[in-house]
Amino acid sequence: MKLVVLFAAVLATGVAAAADLAAGAAKAQTCVPCHGPAGISQVAETPSLAGQPDGFLQWQLVFFRTGTRKSPLMQPMAATLKDDDIRNLAAYFSAQKPPRVDPAAKADEALVAAGRKVAQGNRCTSCHKDDFSGAQATPRLAAQREDYLLKALRDFKAGRRVGGGVAAMADVVYPLVDDDLRALAHFLAHMPS
Ligand code: HEC
Ligand code: HEC
Incomplete structure (x- = not known):
């Protein structure tokens, strides 16, 4: 309340x-x-x-x-x-220009494909938008730092991050295993913004 x-x-x-x-x-x-x-x-x-x-x-x-x-x-x-x-x-x-994918950070295509598949199977875009640019209270994920994305996903999974108490992300990560989280972070970090 x-x-x-x-x-x-x-x-x-x-x-x-x-x-x-x-x-x-x-x-x-x-x-x-x-x-x-x-x-x-x-x-x-x-x-x-x-x-x-x-x-x-x-x-x-x-x-x-x-x-x-x-x-x-x-x-x-x-x-x-x-x-x-x-x-x-x-x-x-x-109002600042969003981050660009780091050209020096080479994408592992197999991991990108695995991450895309997990994202598609878990309706990430229904909240984060098709291009992962976010909206309102939902963050942009495209081209975010990979290490941060992985940390955030692991924090949700472990219940360390609850934010507003809205269980949106806790429910999302509940069925996912750590390999899924790694793939998602890699896929999103290499998504052009
Ligand atoms: C029902 C809506 C919804 C769905 C579905 C959803 N998210 Fe989220 N996500 C959110 C909201 C809202 C936040 C902000 C959480 C908070 O306020 O603590 C968030 C936060 C995040 C963050 C933290 C980013 C940051 O900058 O701190 C990551 C990473 C993330 N989501 C990834 C995903 C992935 C990957 C999927 C699909 C597997 C997904 N989300 C599906 C609503 C959603
Ligand atoms: C000493 C280092 C430090 C300083 C200074 C700092 N931050 Fe942070 N900030 C962090 C770290 C680390 C995180 C990630 C926290 C976590 O692990 O979830 C963060 C997270 C955030 C987030 C959440 C973003 C997301 O994607 O979830 C916002 C918003 C933020 N900071 C805003 C600010 C603002 C505005 C300032 C200046 C007034 C500021 N920070 C200064 C270290 C810092």
Whole structure:
């Protein structure tokens, strides 16, 4: 119940106040050491933020701030953010160009094909969209870092990541084995955005 009220509050403020992109860009300087310049991460197990849906970014920052999503690195960061900061940061990062598939990272075609098959058999695109660009509270996955995708899938599988408490991803990964998760991460990391 409390969470529903919180969601409603974030949505309502999101509509009421226009985001300040310049303020978001200024605040985003503190994110660069981990999430990279313009939100393209060069750091292991750290996601790129560029081109993520605005709503997704806002929710995740709220989840870190309230502690429903755990991360020793992100929780202290999010704890200092006010609602305005969250709105401005999300607007800034969602307006940046999404990551490109790393041309140096060679795709293993068999693993890509295996990942595509698992994705098709588990209706990933019904929420993440056909091109895996995400929408609203559902993240972009195309060309995200492979190590981060694998970590996220394993965290959902192990119940370490619950986020908003909506069981969408827990249900999705429940029947999958670790080889499926590896294949999915490889397939998605090599999907052009
Ligand atoms: C000290 C490193 C560090 C800093 C600084 C940092 N982050 Fe993060 N961030 C991380 C890591 C690591 C994760 C992945 C957490 C996990 O394992 O689930 C993350 C995850 C996120 C996510 C979730 C994205 C997703 O795809 O699930 C968002 C949103 C985010 N950070 C926003 C920010 C913003 C905005 C700032 C600056 C105000 C910031 N971060 C600063 C390390 C950092
Ligand atoms: C019913 C809708 C739904 C389906 C189906 C679904 N997802 Fe998700 N997915 C979500 C939502 C919503 C989130 C954000 C979760 C949160 O807020 O904690 C998410 C998060 C993720 C993340 C974390 C990304 C990040 O940046 O943190 C990955 C990876 C992921 N999904 C992969 C998949 C894969 C692979 C499939 C198919 C096997 C799939 N999803 C199917 C809704 C869905």
